[in-house]
Amino acid sequence: xxxxxxxxxxxxxxxxxxxxxxxxxxxxxxxxxxxxxxxxxxxxxxxxxxxxxxxxxxxxxxxxxxxxxxxxxxxxxxxxxxxxxxxxxxxxxxxxxxxxxxxxxxxxxxxxxxxxxxxxxxxxxxxxxxxxxxxxxxxxxxxxxxxx
Numbered sequence: 001x002x003x004x005x006x007x008x009x010x011x012x013x014x015x016x017x018x019x020x021x022x023x024x025x026x027x028x029x030x031x032x033x034x035x036x037x038x039x040x041x042x043x044x045x046x047x048x049x050x051x052x053x054x055x056x057x058x059x060x061x062x063x064x065x066x067x068x069x070x071x072x073x074x075x076x077x078x079x080x081x082x083x084x085x086x087x088x089x090x091x092x093x094x095x096x097x098x099x100x101x102x103x104x105x106x107x108x109x110x111x112x113x114x115x116x117x118x119x120x121x122x123x124x125x126x127x128x129x130x131x132x133x134x135x136x137x138x139x140x141x142x143x144x145x146x147x148x
Contacts, residue, residue, distance in 0.1 A: 025052040026144050027118055031137035034146050037079075037094045038118065041134055046095055049122040050082065053147055055114050058084040064110045066102040067124060073097065075133050080123055082113065095133040097126035 026032075031039040036054035040047040055061065063083040073079055073093040080091045102124050106112055113121035128134075138146065 024056055024147070025118070026140050026147075028140045030118070031094070031134055031139065032143035032146075033092070033094045033137060034143075035092055037091060039094050039134065039137060040122075044128050044131065045100065046097065046126045046128055046134075047122050048079065048094060048124050048126060049117055050091060050113065051143075052117050054089075055117045055121070058082060058089060058114075059086045060084055061110045061113045064106040064113070064123070066104075066106065067099050069099050069102060071099045072129075073099065073126070075130075082110075091123065093126070094137060095126060096129045098129065099124050100127045101125040 027038075029040070031041065032051065033039075036051045036057075038049050038051050050058075061082055061084045065081040065083075067073070067080050074096045075093055077093045078090045079093040082089050082091055103112075103122050105120065106123070113123075115121065
């Protein structure tokens with residue numbers, strides 16, 4: 001009898017052998033951190049999530065602890081926590097600001113981060129307190145270089 005874990009492992013091996021193991025997506029127009037968070041700037045608002053690389057490394061995400069709305073964070077502070085079947089990881093604020101929105105969908109469907117890290121799986125929106133911090137983040141080309 002093949003266990004579920006063995007079956008999943010065999011499926012991953014088949015994908016790799018068939019060459020269908022897809023490269024991780026890095027989107028143009030976003031800013032990135034070397035700790036694998038992304039930022040989409042919309043005026044004075046920054047939508048934040050984790051990269052495709054990060055969700056791939058974490059594997060199946062089973063829980064997300066989102067911050068409270070109105071929480072003030074500084075660049076580098078712990079923003080939230082993501083738990084997967086593999087580990088628990090802190091997600092850090094890529095910029096300073098105040099949490100103005102959290103993605104409530106993740107409370108009931110944390111796997112959305114795995115399925116759609118750049119669209120439906122975003123984590124929070126921040127009201128920027130120091131827009132100049134955006135300039136210190138990586139663009140898509142620089143982020144790809146960090147992950148080689």
